[in-house]
Amino acid sequence: MVDSKVVHITTLKAVIHPKLKIAYAISQHCNFLWTIQWLERIQTESSQANALNSKWSITIDIKEENAWIQSGATLGELYYAIANKSNVHGFPAGSCPTVGIGGHFSGGGFGTIFRKYGLASDNVIDAQIVDVNGKILNRKMMGENLFWAIRGGGGSSFGVITAWKVKLVNVPSVxxxxxxxxxxxxxxxxxxxxxxxxxxxxxxxxxxxxxxxxxxxxxxxxxxxxxxxxxxxxxxxxxxxxxxxxxxxxxxxxxxxxxxxxSWIQSVLYFAGYSINGSLKVLLQRNKxxxxxxxxxxxxxxxxxxxxxxxxxxxxxxxxxxxxxxxxxxxxxxxxxxxxxxxxxxxxxxxxxxxxxxxxxxxxxxxxxxxxxxxxxxxxxxVSMCPRLAYMNYRDLDIGVNRENTSYEEAKSWGMKYFKSNFERLAQVKNEIDPSNFFRHEQSIPPLSA
Ligand SMILES: Cc1cc2nc3c(=O)[nH]c(=O)nc-3n(C[C@H](O)[C@H](O)[C@H](O)COP(=O)(O)OP(=O)(O)OC[C@H]3O[C@@H](n4cnc5c(N)ncnc54)[C@H](O)[C@@H]3O)c2cc1C
The missing domain is CATH 3.40.462.20 (Vanillyl-alcohol Oxidase; Chain A, domain 3)
Known part of the structure; x- marks a missing residue:
């Protein structure tokens, strides 16, 4: 935590919960009235806001070879949903079924087929984000800069991503x-x-x-x-x-x-440490x-x-x-x-x-x-040096943290390790869409002007 108003890294996930829980989760760290106004704006913005009041959904379109996944879903739920529709489609993301889509996709996301198909974020083709003004934006509305930033730069610096559209990939039946x-x-x-x-x-x-x-x-x-x-x-x-x-x-x-x-889905069970002959339903478990x-x-x-x-x-x-x-x-x-x-x-x-x-x-x-x-x-x-590189999805606060009003120059101490020279573009995007730095945490991207 940087100060008492910071949106804690984990609280953003609450947006996929019913609205009162969102208000509760965010208000722990933010001005409560501001939060409520923000939520009201979200809810009147579009009928799509109904998604915020329901359980997450995953819609697989095998004919078009794509899927819409709400951020509250887990990787296991995504793999399960794909396997229910096809044994020759998969998705290149991480091995642990309980990992959440929201953080994983927005930070990269690699797994056992990434040498063939790249990261989860490389296969995102659209997304829906709630920005700092409470507007719900799809790819076209958010523009290519923000769409670029949320595919590897970490969603929590930019808004709340409610859903992702991805392209599915082909896997052999054996x-x-x-x-x-x-x-x-x-x-x-x-x-x-x-x-x-x-x-x-x-x-x-x-x-x-x-x-x-x-x-x-x-x-x-x-x-x-x-x-x-x-x-x-x-x-x-x-x-x-x-x-x-x-x-x-x-x-x-x-x-x-x-x-x-x-089958590919059995290999998902294998790498998750489950029996390959057991029920696929283990992929739906959310064990703590x-x-x-x-x-x-x-x-x-x-x-x-x-x-x-x-x-x-x-x-x-x-x-x-x-x-x-x-x-x-x-x-x-x-x-x-x-x-x-x-x-x-x-x-x-x-x-x-x-x-x-x-x-x-x-x-x-x-x-x-x-x-x-x-x-x-x-x-x-x-290992790599100047900078010593690190993977953003394995957040490591040892490599540097923000304090209040951390400047872009100061944040480079950790930002260059995760993003190399992409850090500057991330800070520019941040300045465009959240110049007051509402969405901030220990390692959020600072606005370039800071
Ligand atoms: C057991 C385990 C296994 C893992 N295996 C892999 C692996 O195989 N491959 C790999 O690449 N990584 C792996 N990871 C790392 C994983 O990708 C990250 O921990 C990822 O951030 C988890 O996302 P989450 O939504 O579950 O976590 P959370 O802690 O909820 O979120 C992580 C960050 O993302 C933000 N965030 C979450 N949802 C949203 C949203 N909807 N909008 C905006 N911001 C959001 C949060 O605010 C937070 O900053 C693993 C992690 C664990 C714990």
């Missing part, structure tokens, strides 16, 4: 999934070195990420060891995947036995977790050398439950220019890293926060 875990004793270091060379150059149809963590079982001395899981999704059959892997990553020794063919976690992110443009990995393994062994998810870029991501949308991490990125640590009890918080910050400091020489 895809193939595999997971090969390797501990340090099983040559994980050499395999990861090779993975860094090939992961972003594989055909767009193949997503092969690596996940690092600890493994209590496979260490030679009975203690913990580091393990790297190489997990892949191939948009095609295993008979084509196995030779493809043999040609590109023979060291992993992928065999037919390691592969499972399934009581676990605390801290995440940070980085981008790698040169392979990390062996010496860097050895130090990284030592850092992982210091923590109880560390996870590093390395997501390969390349493919479609390299074909889209850095300024096409606010999301700038395109050509030249080998992979993105998400550092993750979770814990149960509040007393443990300082210990785990210290560890992840130490790890982030350790990684400095091995």
């Amino acid at each position: 895809v193939t999934v595999f997971n090969i875990p390797k501990s340090l004793e099983q040559n994980a270091t050499t395999l990861f070195m090779k993975w860094q060379i090939i992961a972003n150059k594989l055909p767009n149809e193949l997503f092969l990420h690596s996940v690092m963590g600890l493994d209590a079982k496979s260490s030679s001395d009975g203690g913990k060891t580091v393990a790297v899981s190489f997990t892949g999704l191939y948009l095609g059959k295993q008979k084509n995947l196995v030779p493809l892997m043999e040609n590109n990553f023979a060291e992993l020794n992928l065999q037919h036995d390691n592969c499972t063919e399934m 977790t009581s676990t605390s976690f801290k995440a940070k992110s980085d981008y790698v443009t040169k392979p990390i050398p062996m010496s860097g990995l050895e130090g990284l393994w030592n850092m992982l062994l210091e923590e109880k439950n560390p996870t590093l998810i390395m997501s390969p870029y390349g493919g479609r991501m390299s074909e889209i220019s850095e300024s096409e949308t606010p999301f700038p991490h395109r050509n030249g990125i080998i992979y993105g890293i998400q550092y993750l640590v979770d814990w149960d009890s509040n007393e443990e918080t300082p210990k785990h926060m210290d560890w992840i910050r130490k790890l982030y400091a350790y990684m400095t020489p091995y």
Whole structure:
């Protein structure tokens, strides 16, 4: 929180709730009368405002290969709705079904088919936003500048996006999934070195990420060891995947036995950690977790050398439950220019890293926060620099926060990391549509004039 009038990052989501809840949620941080006036304006603006009073909806049009999704829906609900209509359509967004459409789409949104189709935000073709004056605007009405900004720049700096229109993508009726875990004793270091060379150059149809963590079982001395899981999704059959892997990553020794063919929606279940033979209805669950976690992110443009990995393994062994998810870029991501949308991490990125640590009890918080910050400091020489890049959807307040009336120049300390030179255009758009900086929070875009 910057001051008592700030709209907290999470409260904007309340707009998808019935109107009294909206008033309640927003008025916690804003002038109450102003809020009510704002809501009245929204409600008289258009009959479309009725959408604010109902549950979110998802409308899939298979013939036109597009969908309208209200922001309160989750990724799981979107995937479920698509699967109910077609087994050869999908959407390129994140792996976790409980993630909300509103934040995810407006910050980018990558998942297992983003090397083929780009980000969720790359596939948005229209949107509906409530601006600071309470007007409901579609793409044509908001103009291309604002439409550009909300596809990767974070919606919460610009207004409340009530719905998104996206184009659906084609997926084959059969895809193939595999997971090969390797501990340090099983040559994980050499395999990861090779993975860094090939992961972003594989055909767009193949997503092969690596996940690092600890493994209590496979260490030679009975203690913990580091393990790297190489997990892949191939948009095609295993008979084509196995030779493809043999040609590109023979060291992993992928065999037919390691592969499972399934439908695309089953692969969604797989990457979400569910049984692929269970009911798709698990995608509709909105489970809450009581676990605390801290995440940070980085981008790698040169392979990390062996010496860097050895130090990284030592850092992982210091923590109880560390996870590093390395997501390969390349493919479609390299074909889209850095300024096409606010999301700038395109050509030249080998992979993105998400550092993750979770814990149960509040007393443990300082210990785990210290560890992840130490790890982030350790990684400095091995990741992008000037600026050190970060993924906006993995919000990290350690890299900088706004204070009251933060200027554009001051906000560049964190803004350039998320957006590179797109940050300036974001600040210009902000100045055009919300010059009084009503929509603000710890890392909202400041108006360029500030
Ligand atoms: C368990 C987990 C798994 C994840 N997996 C992935 C993944 O696979 N790929 C990936 O790219 N990211 C992933 N993320 C990150 C995720 O994309 C972001 O956390 C995203 O911001 C979540 O959006 P939300 O609406 O659920 O969250 P919220 O916390 O509700 O919102 C996040 C931000 O967006 C704003 N916002 C939300 N809705 C709206 C709206 N309608 N209009 C304007 N602003 C809005 C909020 O104000 C806030 O600033 C994951 C996160 C978690 C917690």
